[in-house]
Amino acid sequence: MKYTQGQYIITDKKAIACEIYSFTIACPEVAAAASPGQFVHIRAKGYTLRRPISICGIDKDKGTLRIVFEIRGEGTAEIAKLNKGDLIDMLAPLGHGFTLNDTYNKVVLIGGGIGTPPMLPLAAFYGKKAVAISGFRNASAVILQNDFIRTGAETILCTDDGSAGIHGFVTQPFTELAKQGGIDAVYACGPMPMLKGIAAICKENGIFCQISLEERMACGIGACLGCACRTVRNDEEYFAHVCKDGPVFNAEEVLW
């Protein structure tokens, strides 16, 4: 199986910050096929388009996936109304995830705001080899820090207003780490300016960098060509599709 569509039971629901929810979903065949960086495409009752949400946790033994999402508009508000025991309609797992390499000795995971969740499965994979830098608007928006700690990863927290952790953007601690050297790979997800900044630092320091992009989607599987993203492949400009060629791209491929 590559992907499938079905109705799955929500086995756990938690509000983990203001308007941010964590769902655990029992979907053994999806969990079996899923890998870090992929996403699920969720139907919101009453809406034509599904909502893409990154996979934040994969438990192949229990057969569950975890997602963490923020209410940003009407569709996510509708999904947030679902409760433990309800069915959630997903097309999943979708997309091209992160490249994992167990020979790496040090990786940096950088999440900005609601871009943090897809970093967690990477932390679970790399454990102590990972440094997880997370940035948020302020203390009340901070999520998943204990989850990162539990994976064994080193965690660095930043907030824009200094109300928790380091005062400033994630690029600050990352610049220092990059200077120290020894980083095999950087994985990042978050707002575009953040991703651009990180890609630039990686390029400067010759570090392999993968980023997870967002684009408005219809089909989610590469059929409608809705989620175009300008990239370069073999020195030629190429309109890739975030849902199928991505959401994870090598930073150097992306035409910003």
Add this chain to the structure above:
Amino acid sequence: MKYTQGQYIITDKKAIACEIYSFTIACPEVAAAASPGQFVHIRAKGYTLRRPISICGIDKDKGTLRIVFEIRGEGTAEIAKLNKGDLIDMLAPLGHGFTLNDTYNKVVLIGGGIGTPPMLPLAAFYGKKAVAISGFRNASAVILQNDFIRTGAETILCTDDGSAGIHGFVTQPFTELAKQGGIDAVYACGPMPMLKGIAAICKENGIFCQISLEERMACGIGACLGCACRTVRNDEEYFAHVCKDGPVFNAEEVLW
């Protein structure tokens, strides 16, 4: 207050036959203003148009209304999902109801299928002076017979297939009653052919007859002119509106 719009608590919900539900709704100011033959206009989540449903019970002391409705399509299916304790959005009470007269000695109430509910408040008003004839497809569609009995009204039950009560249409027992004479008024609600038949019998026998009509509605209050009904007033053809001039009309006014 003539009518108002608001969200009211459903204090009781019962399934009283296959796909037929009874709701009791706490809405003191609506109940205070309501009279038999009027209707409520219910919002169904996700649908543009409200659904008109007749008032089936008015308890001014308890401040509650009762409605009984059948799932006929998507909107009524959505309304039927509401549960005890949920809020129901109503614009009510609407329309022009039945003319009540406590000097009448004998009235006949005739309900066909899901046209039966609006007869119940009339039975409550006339009590022993009323004969309630109800007709249904078959035994499994029969509703409200005990409610009619509790008002003191005489009840006559008919089914199309004879699986309960008299085998045949409501017009059969009614024709006999009409012949016996002494009827001051007939009130009826149900399918068009039934209403036509009853109106004809009443005309023949010189009996005052009021019927409750249905039409597709938008505003429900006489503003959009959506629910037109051809009637005669002062010998002139007049496009009346079911939501405001009706739903109750004198049978002789209606141009069938």
Add this chain to the structure above:
Amino acid sequence: MADLSVKVCGTDFKNPIIPASGVFGYGREYEELFPLDKLGGIATKGTTLHLRTGNLAPRIAETPSGMLNSVGLQNPGIDHFIDTELPYLLTKNLVVLANIAGSTPDECAEVAAKLEDTDVHMIELNISCPNVKQGGAAFGTSCEMAAEVTKRVRAVTKKPLVVKLSPNVTSITDIAKSVEAAGADAVSLINTLLGMRIDINTGRPILRNNVGGMSGPAVFPIAVRMVWQVANAVNIPVIGMGGVSSGRDAIELMMAGASAIQVGAAIFTDPYAPVRIIEEMNDWLDSKGIASVKNIIGTVKPW
């Protein structure tokens, strides 16, 4: 509290929200629910020279996020409007747009002429009705016919003349330019889109008129596109409508170029919609620190 007032062809509206013609009657039924003076204005039911009985029922059908209507311009005629409805509305503190229609340019002009001696604030000329002289094609679907009927009405009235455009055309900007050239002071759009529903159990169209006009949230993106195109094509103000059901929708349509907003089908879902929309607009403007709603009109920045 943001400043919600707008001015359209010299007429001041205390806020930009106007119930659309045909959904609000002459206001009396909704006054049971809220005082009419909360509204910026009211567009009255389309009125013709003589009483019209309209089409047979059913006249209403539901559609996904919308509805069809085939009321067929039922109305009591212009004299009744002037004698009975207008004086009442003029006692309310709001702008009255008298929506008028007719089957010939003559009829439209005659109706407008009768309004000339009244205190009605604006005339909204509905050119979506079929022109009996031209074999039933709607005035609003050809530039020539649209211009002709506008000119005839223009000739008999000094009141601000708003011409209401049909969306069932290949180029609404061409029609808009024609009526501008013919003397319209403003345009309003969109009227309903022609649609149809069939009851598959009976094999009959749901509407007795077979087809009807579609409106409601479903048509909103078409309204945004057309308002944007027309606002960029003419130099007269645009009154926007079509599927507006929230303050955010109203803001969006104003950014597209509308100077004021009419609200139609949303009133059937929520009879308080016009009042709610006014409040939601105010809250949004306040949250963005925008002092006046006038500051957002036509501000969309195309790519």
Add this chain to the structure above:
Amino acid sequence: MADLSVKVCGTDFKNPIIPASGVFGYGREYEELFPLDKLGGIATKGTTLHLRTGNLAPRIAETPSGMLNSVGLQNPGIDHFIDTELPYLLTKNLVVLANIAGSTPDECAEVAAKLEDTDVHMIELNISCPNVKQGGAAFGTSCEMAAEVTKRVRAVTKKPLVVKLSPNVTSITDIAKSVEAAGADAVSLINTLLGMRIDINTGRPILRNNVGGMSGPAVFPIAVRMVWQVANAVNIPVIGMGGVSSGRDAIELMMAGASAIQVGAAIFTDPYAPVRIIEEMNDWLDSKGIASVKNIIGTVKPW
């Protein structure tokens, strides 16, 4: 089990359901979910002479009961289609409609000519794309241009030629009659309605192309009306589409006059929609005791 087979311009479909052009790629992605041979046919992504990269993103926006797209005909070009995609699709037991487009009548004809030596079953000519020669007005919005491009394609192909009509016109029946006269074997409709959405927080159109095509359940009543009008105006078959999302919708559109049905945006909501619709049609026909879906085509009884 009702007989679901239909015949359109001599081509047999095992059932009337066809994923619409542009939503289903060349079928590969959906084959992960269900075998393609369950479908009556497939309308492939609009293909032009050369590779086209399409518009910049965002290309997708949501609307009430619908969506906008501004993909802009991204496709790998006709040679790639013929070499790589078509042979694969021809191994599936379904009718392949090659949807083609071009910026000039020449380009359209050239694309069609390349398909002449293939085993593709039908050509669906999309005339909604802007004609670069005529200053960007879509072919599909004028009878002359529509006839011209149809004639040019007709001249180079003996395959059944389906011309796909745009709904953004004053009279779709006039366009349909023009393409019929110019040699079309069938028409398909409706393509998308032009719409727009604005992000009020940024003041920017959501689509990078500013405007886009609206489709989904919201447009269904317009599709029913247009299919009904066109089916009554021409003597060639009509393939209906626009907002179909259930078996009941498909039945309704066939009663209005469609001989087969395409399904577009509904697939995004429910990827199994085409298969589900086939089952729902069968169930409905069985429940009514109708032996063949052919018996309902065009059976609506107008009032």
